[in-house]
Amino acid sequence: MKSALQTQKIGFIGCGAMASALAGGLARMGIPLDQMCAADPDLSQRERFASSLGIRTLADNSALVEQSEIVVLCVKPVMVVRVLSNLPKSIHLERPLWISIAAGVRLISLEAALPDGARIVRAMPNTPALVGEGATAYFANAATRPEEFRTAETLFSSVGATWLSQTEGQLDAVTGLSGSGPAYVFLFLEGLIEAGLKEGLPEEAAEKLAFQTVLGAARLAIEDERKPGVLREQVSSPGGTTVAGLGELNAGDLKGILNKAVSAATRRSQELSSESGD
Structure with a gap:
């Protein structure tokens, strides 16, 4: 067309x-x-x-x-x-x-x-x-x-x-979520890469695996009809490695931290928008 x-x-x-x-x-x-x-x-x-x-x-x-x-x-x-x-x-x-x-x-x-x-x-x-x-x-x-x-x-x-x-x-709110969102993902990638290095992976491997993991997970979430929470549960076998890792993320309140980050960025966007309209 x-x-x-x-x-x-x-x-x-x-x-x-x-x-x-x-x-x-x-x-x-x-x-x-x-x-x-x-x-x-x-x-x-x-x-x-x-x-x-x-x-x-x-x-x-x-x-x-x-x-x-x-x-x-x-x-x-x-x-x-x-x-x-x-x-x-x-x-x-x-x-x-x-x-x-x-x-x-x-x-x-x-x-x-x-x-x-x-x-x-x-x-x-x-x-x-x-x-x-x-x-x-x-x-x-x-x-x-x-x-x-x-x-x-x-x-x-x-x-x-x-x-x-x-x-x-x-x-x-869009600014807080997707506008600033790439920076949140980059920080997450930094953390994954640093963790891989700490566990003995070479830098090239840690970067390649971290980048592809985030890219692949996002693509799967887009193309699969199920919600991200369902996809997470699917790979979380009781007593397995993923559950052990998720336990640490939940203990650190990852979702709560993300909520605070998006909220802070949204409030700042509101402040800037208000200033521009004065």
């Missing part, structure tokens, strides 16, 4: 890693390269983006916005409002669909920097999008049309799984 994205001009403001990931994902999906363009004031960033993807770049954000039907804001959160405010009012800022991936920047802040009626999607991807295995939740303002929700879903599905949030506030 032909995607509506294939007939729309897509512009990225910012030529960093996430813009590259999204543009690359769209290219793999079959979106023509000449339908995409990116703008960045940093010449080295533009050259890197153009050479790696074969996509045209510009130095001027205004020129990019004027020729784009979809504009994806891929700049640091502290820069978003400034970037939007610096766009000249003479260009039709209400014409494109705006998609922001800036963490903590609320729709109210984006709406204040754009003309009335601007259609805006706020999204929260995570870093595994860089390898096409991201998790992105998104929400949109009231002006956004139903077909534009589908446009956002198609765009982010090019780099992984997507979920349409029921409220903007849920994006804070």
Whole structure:
């Protein structure tokens, strides 16, 4: 089925890693390269983006916005409002669909920097999008049309799984779970590897086995219809090695620690979102 994205001009403001990931994902999906363009004031960033993807770049954000039907804001959160405010009012800022991936920047802040009626999607991807295995939740303002929700879903599905949030506030919980989640997994991997080294495994083996174990367990959980708890019980034979290991994790309240981590990250996201809307 032909995607509506294939007939729309897509512009990225910012030529960093996430813009590259999204543009690359769209290219793999079959979106023509000449339908995409990116703008960045940093010449080295533009050259890197153009050479790696074969996509045209510009130095001027205004020129990019004027020729784009979809504009994806891929700049640091502290820069978003400034970037939007610096766009000249003479260009039709209400014409494109705006998609922001800036963490903590609320729709109210984006709406204040754009003309009335601007259609805006706020999204929260995570870093595994860089390898096409991201998790992105998104929400949109009231002006956004139903077909534009589908446009956002198609765009982010090019780099992984997507979920349409029921409220903007849920994006804070998304930030706490999947936005910050890769760091939790990396810490878990560090712990597994260090434990393997302590038990006498060579570093290369400890890393390879730990990485594949987490990858394989995640794939099994995705593809198997049973809940993770059922899968855990299936490999937990009474008196066996897994039960011994799980006993230590439960004694240390691993689930409770994860709850606290997600809660702390969610609260911090709420604080940052509140600050951005002041």
